[in-house]
Amino acid sequence: MKGYGMRKLAVVTGASGGLGEQIARQLAARGYDLVMVARDQVKMERIASELVAAHGISAIIEPADLSQPGSAAMLYERLTARGVVPDVFINNAAFGMTGSLINSDPDQLRGMLQLDVISMTELTLLFGRAMRARGQGHIMIVGSLSAFQPNPNMAAYGAAKAYALSFGEAVHVELAPKVIVTVLTPGLMDTGFNAASGFQTPPGLRRTMLAPEEVARIGLDALFAGKSGVVAGRINAIMAFGSRFLSRHAAAKAAHRMGQKTTQQING
Ligand SMILES: NC(=O)c1ccc[n+]([C@@H]2O[C@H](COP(=O)([O-])OP(=O)(O)OC[C@H]3O[C@@H](n4cnc5c(N)ncnc54)[C@H](OP(=O)(O)O)[C@@H]3O)[C@@H](O)[C@H]2O)c1
DSSP, X not given: OOOTTSXXXXXXXXXXXXXXXXXXXXXXXTTOEEEEEESOXXXXXXXXXXXXXXXXXXXXXXXXXXXXTTHHHHHHHHHHHTTOOOSEEEEOOXXXXXXXXXXXXXXXXXXXXXXXXXXXXXXXXXXXXXXXXXXXXXXXXEOOXXXXXXXXXXXXXXXXXXXXXXXXXXXXXXXXXXXXXXXXXXXXBSSTHHHHHTXXXXXXXXXXXXXHHHHHHHHHHHHHTTOSEEESSHHHHHHHHHGGGSXXXXXXXXXXXXXXXXXXXXXX
């Protein structure tokens, strides 16, 4: 499937809600056919039929649980067998885990790292290799502001996003200029992320929140401009830049204090 009607084709992981849904919506508005990947088939079908009707594009739904070992390679094989040759690949699906590492469920931790790190890496390799062979393509990796400092009580998620940032910036250099890899760094957004990750937005940071529509637009503009990365939002960009001027230990302690304050405020 090279766009059913010779349109360009984009694969979006985590397209059933939140930021991924908004990226899928904006790619459809830009005329891309879609392959939507996530676990919730019903939600994706509802979004897809709306986008097909609104934009005259084609959309296929590919349910997958990318937290399972081997799932990324299986997804790539299934899509290749269906003749899917994407021009754009969006690595967006992820969840976080909140709380002290020693209280974490090891199975949930393994699933998170499989989704946020291993599947993301394998999909970038497989689709990046195919794009390189064709001499063109665009890959987005969705990171997080938590990549810029250690994150007590979200230690593994923050480390996974630090990996995503470093990995994406490195692969950008390997594949440019024909294949573009862009790391989109969102700050806080009001999506399903908090519920999926047990996270509570610190009240002091609520004003930094951006709508996922806005973050999607910033990310896609950076991707099609060929940038290695972009931080969504001016305050978030200042926070990312400012992290350079604090020792990593001091930054970790500040993040820890803010998390504890949030818990106290929310629990009264
Ligand atoms: N929200 C924030 O404050 C925030 C801040 C910084 C970075 N981010 C990043 O932004 C990206 C999008 O998150 P979001 O805020 O849009 O969260 P969200 O609303 O929870 O969306 C996450 C998406 O990932 C999919 N997903 C989750 N587990 C999956 C699995 N095992 N296999 C396949 N798909 C899976 C979900 O669909 P199903 O449940 O249907 O599988 C959903 O479509 C993530 O990379 C996240 O780390 C979010």
